[in-house]
Amino acid sequence: MPDTIATDGSVRELTFQVPLSEIYKFNEPEKVSDLGQVLEAGRQKPAAMGPAKRFITSTIGIFCLMIGLTGLFGRNPDIFSVLWIIFGTVIIWVFLAKPEMDKRKAGGASDTKKEPEVTLVVNSNRIVIRLPGSETAREWTEFLQYKKTKKGIHLHFLDGTTIWLPEEAFYDKDEMKELLRLLQKKVPGSR
Numbered sequence: 209m210p211d212t213i214a215t216d217g218s219v220r221e222l223t224f225q226v227p228l229s230e231i232y233k234f235n236e237p238e239k240v241s242d243l244g245q246v247l248e249a250g251r252q253k254p255a256a257m258g259p260a261k262r263f264i265t266s267t268i269g270i271f272c273l274m275i276g277l278t279g280l281f282g283r284n285p286d287i288f289s290v291l292w293i294i295f296g297t298v299i300i301w302v303f304l305a306k307p308e309m310d311k312r313k314a315g316g317a318s319d320t321k322k323e324p325e326v327t328l329v330v331n332s333n334r335i336v337i338r339l340p341g342s343e344t345a346r347e348w349t350e351f352l353q354y355k356k357t358k359k360g361i362h363l364h365f366l367d368g369t370t371i372w373l374p375e376e377a378f379y380d381k382d383e384m385k386e387l388l389r390l391l392q393k394k395v396p397g398s399r
Contacts, residue, residue, distance in 0.1 A: 221331040222387055224377045257303070265303045272296030328371065330387060335363075337371075354391045361387070 257265065276292030279285060327338040335346045346365060355362040360374040361384070378384045 220386075221329050222383065222390075224328045224330075224373055225325045226328055226371065226373060226377055257307070262304065265299065269296045269299035269304070272299060328373070330390065332390065332393075348394045351395055353395055354388075356388060361391075363391075 272292050273296035276289045276294075276296060279289030279292065282289075327336075329336040329338065334348060335351070337344045337346065350366050352364045352366050354364065360372060360377070363371040363373065365371075373387075375384070378387075
């Protein structure tokens with residue numbers, strides 16, 4: 209929920225909470241990860257496999273185990289049957305079981321962690337973007353345009369950064385109208 213803060217009579221601040229993923233650059237998506245590193249230095253990408261890769265890997269591992277077990281309990285058991293069993297077990301352990309165990313030990317899947325929120329403060333002087341541990345002030349001269357859509361407002365800056373404010377970020381329609389009036393005053397040619 210956004211907060212409206214009245215200060216010094218004429219200067220009003222509109223404060224919004226938006227997820228970090230809603231601040232991005234069209235040409236440089238790595239900037240979002242740079243912002244995320246401010247929050248959590250050393251955070252690594254999860255080593256989880258996609259569902260298709262997981263299915264293919266598990267199928268190959270099970271296939272190797274089946275070949276080994278069939279040969280081991282067949283008419284002529286040989287060393288190759290044992291090698292197939294070892295190979296299938298290693299595939300399943302290295303690519304499926306071990307990464308899953310490591311992920312659970314680390315405290316669960318990274319998808320379940322709450323995405324960091326960014327505080328966006330808009331007033332007649334500037335726009336301030338606050339992350340835990342850092343703050344960036346953007347002057348109105350850096351603001352390029354805004355676009356009002358059915359589901360919210362896109363704020364575009366000269367360096368290509370775009371901030372998306374969904375309808376849910378606003379307390380009510382009056383607050384959205386107040387922000388649109390301020391944006392219209394600062395950048396008259398936008399829509």
